[in-house]
Amino acid sequence: MRMMAHLWRCLAGPRLYRVYHEYDDHESMAYDPNVVERVGNKIIQGLNIMVYVGLYTSPFIASYLYKRDYFSFAGVISIGNIATGLSILLMVGFLIRGFGRSFNPTYNKFLDILHQCEQSYNTKTMSLLRQYDFDFWAWPxxxxxxxxxxxxxxxxxxxxxxxxxxxxxxxxxxxxxxxxxxxxxxxxxxxxxxxxxxxxxxxxxxxxxxxxxxxxxxxxxxxxxxxxxxxxxxxxxxxxxxxxxxxxxxxxxxxxxxxxxxxxxxxxxxxxxxxxxxxxxxxxxxxxxxxxxxxxxxxxxxxxxxxxxxxxxxxxxxxxxxxxxxxxxxxxxxxxxxxxxxxxxxxxxxxxxxxxxxxxxxxxxxxxxxxxxxxxxxxxxxxxxxxxxxPGPITIVRRLRDEIICTQDQILRQTHLDFFICKISYVAYKPTQSLYTKRHLAALCSGPKGQSTSLLELGIDEDYYFTLLSTYAAEHSGAFPMMIGEEMTDDEKTKMLLFLASKYLVDMDSFHNNPLDTSLFRMPWTPIQDTSYVQVD
The missing domain is CATH 3.40.50 (Rossmann fold)
Structure with a gap:
């Protein structure tokens, strides 16, 4: 009875991929199935691929079967015979794989540890189980x-x-x-x-x-x-x-x-x-x-x-x-x-x-x-x-050559403009939504050159607004939304908005799928954390 239970666990158990060294986490070896288990794996994998291909191409398969009159009674019988044959082949694959696993000491040891974890999942058994990489559906x-x-x-x-x-x-x-x-x-x-x-x-x-x-x-x-x-x-x-x-x-x-x-x-x-x-x-x-x-x-x-x-x-x-x-x-x-x-x-x-x-x-x-x-x-x-x-700190990284998100320059500008308008409204008190403000935000979002040009053209002194915002945060609170714009004019609000937008946006000259450069990965900017300002009274 115990042997049958063990054989069943070998038959229904997860695939094992890798074994990490018991005493050294930096050493590992790929699991080596025996010939019998390998044959069973090939049968099961092949049938799985057939099922996936069948699902994704089902409209074409259905059209083909309809044209060949497979939806008639005789055709359905033929399809049923094929399905029965494939099901039997799948069962044979599982039996062969389970039989091969039962003679593999590495898999048997793994199966014993997995069984211990199923009975009692604690620090000790978890540590033993982490020595193996296997099908995740079986992970506790x-x-x-x-x-x-x-x-x-x-x-x-x-x-x-x-x-x-x-x-x-x-x-x-x-x-x-x-x-x-x-x-x-x-x-x-x-x-x-x-x-x-x-x-x-x-x-x-x-x-x-x-x-x-x-x-x-x-x-x-x-x-x-x-x-x-x-x-x-x-x-x-x-x-x-x-x-x-x-x-x-x-x-x-x-x-x-x-x-x-x-x-x-x-x-x-x-x-x-x-x-x-x-x-x-x-x-x-x-x-x-x-x-x-x-x-x-x-x-x-x-x-x-x-x-x-x-x-x-x-x-x-x-x-x-x-x-x-x-x-x-x-x-x-x-x-x-x-x-x-x-x-x-x-x-x-x-x-x-x-x-x-x-x-x-x-x-x-x-x-x-x-x-x-x-x-x-x-x-x-x-x-x-x-x-x-x-209403918290945020950084928006823009890929200047992004072929997925930014298919056109207009989309490039509008995407980040929408982000900024939504985001900055939490920072400046009742920010103006005038065309004047949006036009300069769009210029800032158009690229690195546009960003610097827009700030200079508006006469925005970055050090001044940096100090102003930092002083307010130190005296009141760095939490958003800030009420720093409560007594500002529309022109001052616009300049503050543009200054804040320049802090949120980070440019990377690359395509969409390139990994983010480590030098550009930094914590989102907040005035409280930045120590490069001098507080004013």
Whole structure:
């Protein structure tokens, strides 16, 4: 009976990829399956790829089967026979793999440790389990959003641009809404988040394994499994540098939010790591080890659980956490900032204010209405609305050669102009929204040359406004919103707005996918932290 139970665990157990040395975290070796297990793996992998290809090409397959009359009774019988044969082959693959594993001492040892963790997951068993890299679905849960004391009492802030309809209007738009739902779930989600495509993940599997190995071996990274509010499991990697003599910034945690095809294994974590910070990376729902799908609600639940994990499990105070978001990661990053106002700052790199203007040029013009409905109802990534509700320090990194976000100069200017108008309104008291102000903000957003020219043309003395703002913050409060503009004229408000905008914007002369230069990665500017001013009475 015990032998049968062991054989079953070998048959149903997770794939093992790598074994780290028991006494040296900097040594590891790839798991070496025997010939029998390797054959079973090949059969299962091949059938999985067939399923993924079939799903993504199902409209073409269905059309082909229809033309070949496979939807007749005889055709359905033929399809059923093929499906039965493939199912039997899959079962054979599992049996062969399980039989091979049962004779592999390395896998048997791993399976015993995993079984111990399932029985009692504590510090000792967790330390033993971290010696292995394996399928994440079998990893025990390290933290759940429900573990955070008082979590239910914490109000969440949500922004919804969707337009509600009732009665006749709802009936009239129902066909378009149904078409939008179908488009999003069939292909729209994968176009917006290509990293969620299983075929792409299968092709990148070796690179993802190598990335995890590097984080564990070179940076002593710790992988953790988090349960989000909606039941999704979130795959995270934490590099702890608190108390390190060689990393003076280790007391600050940088939480990274990846792009639409980014994974923490090979994403933006490298920049804050090179800069010497403690770093927490996580994968979007449906990416790598994370379960679910990257819809806005699931993104919100995921980043919320990661923030709770950082605060309650890792022990970082919100004021020592910086959110670093790249590209489409600006949505969960800005949502986290909007809901955790005490964080030290928000860094948005190569992101957008609203995804809809970027989607329209990439789709046929006749689909414009459908695209608008699909995004507003199902994929409404309204980053600027979130930023407008975060009154804390922020840095916006602009890629001057960004071929993804900034397809035209007008989009380049307008994207960052919208950010600034939303953001700076929290700093200067009732800022003027005149065309005069917007024109100069647009000039500042047009490029490095335009920025310096605009400040000089307006007669803005940076040292003066720097000192003015710093003195106000020292005497009153550095918290936003500041009321420094309460007694200013419109002209003085405009100059203060432009000065503040110049502090928020950082230019990088590169394309969209290049890693952020470490020299440009710095904490968001605040007048209280900057010591280069002289306080005036």
């Amino acid at each position: 849960v390290d933290f759940s959003w429900a573990d955070a004391e008082g979590d239910e009492s914490k109000p969440r802030v949500y922004v919804d641009r969707s337009v509600g309809r009732s009665g006749l209007g709802w009936v009239i738009t129902l066909p378009c809404q149904l078409a939008a739902w179908a488009a999003v779930h069939c292909f729209g989600r994968h176009l917006m988040y290509p990293g969620s495509i299983q075929l792409l993940q299968a092709a990148m599997d070796n690179y993802l394994q190598s990335g995890r190995e590097k984080l564990v071996k070179e940076h002593s990274g710790l992988r953790n499994k988090i349960t989000a509010r909606d039941g999704n499991f979130i795959d995270t990697m934490f590099v702890d540098r608190r108390g390190s003599q060689t990393h003076p910034h280790g007391s600050t945690l940088v939480m990274c939010c990846e792009g639409n095809a980014g994974f923490y294994e090979m994403g933006i974590m490298v920049t804050p790591l090179d800069a010497g910070y403690s770093v927490l990376g996580w994968n979007h729902p449906g990416f790598s080890g994370s379960s679910g799908s990257p819809f806005p609600k699931q993104e919100q639940n995921a980043v919320d659980a990661v923030m709770q994990f950082a605060i309650h499990k890792l022990g970082f105070k919100p004021e020592n956490i910086v959110v670093f978001a790249w590209s489409i990661g600006g949505y969960p990053g800005s949502w986290a900032a909007m809901n955790y106002l005490q964080i030290r700052g928000l860094i948005l790199d190569a992101t957008f204010d609203d995804v809809l203007p970027l989607a329209h040029p990439r789709m046929p013009s006749w689909m414009r209405g459908l695209v608008t409905t699909a995004i507003r109802q199902h994929l409404n990534l309204n980053v600027s609305d979130n930023v407008a509700r975060y």
